[in-house]
Amino acid sequence: MSSKRRCEDSNNINVYKKTRMDGPSNVKTRVASCDNDNDRIFLEFPNSLVNALNIALDSFMDEKNWMGYIALVPLKIINSNAADGHEGFPFSKAYCCTERYTTQYSFGSIFRKGLSMLIEFILHRTTPENKQERFVLGKLLHYLFDRMDTDAEAMKNMETYMETELTAVITNHLFGKLSTSTLFTIDKHCKGNSRGERNIKTNKPVCPCEKTDCELSGDFGDTSIGNWKVWHGNVDVMVNNEVVVASPDVEAESSSTEKSPVNVKLKSSSLTGNPQIIAQNIVFSFLQKHRHPENDNFLCPCIGVTSKDIVVYLYDSIYDVLLESTIIPLHGMIASPNNNINLVAVLVSWLVVNYKYLCDGVMEEMKTMKADFFQQAEAKLSIYEAQLKAGEVGNACFTVYTRDILKNLHHPSLVELKKRKRLIFMEPSEK
Structure with missing residues (x-):
């Protein structure tokens, strides 16, 4: 595959990269409205973590950096069962054969807004004037300073978890903590040992991690999306009703056999080109466009997870562009001083779960690299456009x-x- 680096635009990220290597400026520089928000994290954030962030940011912009380059590759759908003539297929039985375009982009090319915000803080300890954006930045800084060591401890021995336990632990200790809301919904039909366990005193669901008295900030519920006439089904986890988290399913949806830790351990390679995750991503983007037409862009993400890695898919249901990231390790690479959680994975997670505030949408040149889903689903495209829903999906096809x-x-x-x-x-x- 030929590789073209695509970061350049009117807000050239390379300019930021060039200047930020000089290191952070004095802590006493301006911090917008910090005192008014009664949040000292912007002043007290330690230089040791600033330096680690400075290094980790190279993975988003520098193709030749020693840690590895987080790239985004456009995908083209060659064949699928997205518009079967007789029925719709559940996500677990979705078929979607894809091929890669020869051009790849930096992960930072679609998150220039978020990276610019972070780089300005690293350089000048300056925070955004917009209150919501400042809150989003604060979520990252608080996680790195106050929570990362504790949450990293909870995410040890990930290979021992069943499928649902895996997604619950990662969401509870990473994605949920970085989102503007810690609320998330786990598929109530899931399989796993933790299903139904609750704290006797608080009646909150118990997190399946190894920490004592750890509770989920989310709960079990209906996570079904789609339409029974097309792709549909329950997603593993829905974060704040804005981001889908999925663990590749190696078994048929009708199987009653629980996922074993061995199966979970073997699924890392299935993150690439995974039809189940792609189908969920496409359906969710169409659903978001229908439910929130006021959004700035509809490049909606879906995070695929295994016990060792994560991958990010993004689909834009207006421009028909499908992007897949490189595999990102959950541990190792750039880690905080007291744990081995990958700081690059933390930054990717922060950008993705807050894409509504940090994502710029597809670049102009990406718009020519069509996924061809519109053509694949032409016979039922109107259903994807206007008849998808969230909750109780599939009931309409059965008569009691x-x-x-x-x-x-x-x-x-x-x-x-x-x-x-x-x-x-x-x-x-x-x-």
Whole structure:
């Protein structure tokens, strides 16, 4: 694959990269409205973490940095069952064959707003004037300063968790902590040992991590999205109703066998080109466009997770652009002094769960690299555009017949059918 570095625009990120290597300026420089917000994190954030952030940011902009480059590759859909002529398919049975375009982009190219905010803080300890954006930046700084060591401890031994436990732990100790809201919903039909366990005193669901008395900031509920006529089903986790988290399913949806730790451990390679995650990402983007037409852009993310890695898919349902990130390790690489959680993974997670505030949307040149989903789903594109919903998806395709209704149907009774069936196997002399 040929590789073209794509960071350049009117707010050239390379300019920031060039200047930020000089290190942070004096802590006493201006901090916008810090005192008014009664939040000292912007003044007290330690230089040791500033330096670590400075190094980690190279992964978003520098193709030749020693840690590895977080790239985004546009995908083209060659074939799929997104518009089957007879029925829709659940996400676990979604088929979506893709191929990669030869051009790749830096992860930072679509998050220039978020990286600019962070770089300005690193350089000058300056915070955004916009209160919401300042709050989003504060979420990252508080996590790094106050929580990361504790949450990293909870995310040890990830390979021992069942599938649902895995997504619950990562969301509770990473994605949820970095989002503007810590609330999230876990699929109530999930499989896993932690399902239904609650703290006796608070009645809150218990986190399946190894920490004692750790509670989930989310809860179990209906996470179904889509339409039974097209792709549909339950996503593993919905963060703040804005981001989908999915763990690749190696078993059929109808299987009743629980996911074993061995299966979870073997699934890292299945993050790349995963049809289940791609289907969820596409459906969710169309759903967000329908529910929130006021949004600035509809490049909506879906995070795929395993016990060791994460990957980010982003689909824009207006421009029909599908992007896939490189695999990002959860541990190692750039870590804080007291734990081995990957700081690059933390930054990726922060940018993605707050994409509504930090993402610029697809670049102009990306718009020519179509996913061709519109063509693939042409026969049912109107359903994707206007008939998707969240919650109770799939119920409409089933008709519940009560005993009273059955009496009025012009069909033989079950007893009569059984009599007819027995006649087939009777000897002529017995009839």
